Amino acid sequence: MQKPTPQRFLPLDVFRGLTVCFMIIVNTPGWEDSYYILTHAKWNGCTPTDMVFPSFLFAVGNAMSFSMRKFEQMESKAVLAKILRRTVLIFLLGYFMYWLPFVRHTATGWEFIPVAETRILGVLQRIALCYCLASLLIYYLPKKAVWIVSGLLLVGYWIIMYASGDYSLTGNAALAADKFVLGDKHLYHGEGIPFDPEGLLSTLPAIVNVIAGYYTGLYLQKAGSTGTSLTRLLQAGCLLIAAALVWNLAFPINKKLWTSSYVLYTVGIDLLILAILNYVIDHKKQVKWTGFFTVFGKNPLFLYLLSEVLVIFMYFIQVSQISVYRWINVNIFQRLAPGKPGSLLFALVFMLLCWSVGKVLDKKRIYVRV
Structure with missing residues (x-):
């Protein structure tokens, strides 16, 4: 942990804050039923929820445009060490987060989860890899070459x-590559088969978001x-969205495969959002509403980790033979508002719980850095 730097970029903090806030809401539905905008596309297509992760990667790149200034006064070896250190730390945080709580319930009690059955890749792992490769490209190559590589x-x-x-779930090359390199047991199993939406091959186009x-x-x-x-940001965003929709005819917009058309589409929308935020915040000086989101934006990694770890233990700890997570929703939120409203209400309350922790840290001017 460290004290904040004196210079902050308010639109970036708000952009990150919006992303993390929405990420927590969509990751913690209280019930099986959720509103459409709070669910991922089943396969092809892009819902507002599918914008969350690429927007976070886009925000990582935004932040790098400030942090990488320091590299100009550093030796190449020191820069490389800093990039690799941050990459390893973020990757390991993601890996151990998915391994938590290291044991699982069985008919005879708790059983240790062996390393051979742990998921290797995931959200933080993709952030780490994209940050690493994007940083190396930007640091070692001229701008034109970076765009060519992109x-x-x-x-x-x-x-x-x-x-x-x-481009199907079972027949895509990304799945084949992950199975070959990692094996079935190290992949995500939430799709009904071993398939990792944050796999190795599909990480390559995600670098372009950063x-x-x-x-x-x-x-x-x-x-x-x-x-x-x-105006130029808005024009660029519209052009990328148009290009993505054309490319979609041959290479469908698909978050789980992280298709190239999906990259153009999400970057285009992020450009529009960031342009609007800059206009409202910097040009029109409308900043009173930003405080709520900057709480998330100033501690994005910590608050995301907090939300995930809390949910993991809420699922693990049991009350009356069901998880605490399920018990809270059955006995409180689904009684207050059955179905989708109750699911959203729980997600909002949980998000506000995480926000309150961030607010305390912000008041104490504590910002967690990796």
């Missing part, structure tokens, strides 16, 4: 997916929140 990642991923399988966020941050720092700069 294009190759998107087109190359499309070629691999087209040539080595199809790179786009980085250069967007640099552009705003140089151009400022002027009418011209924000």
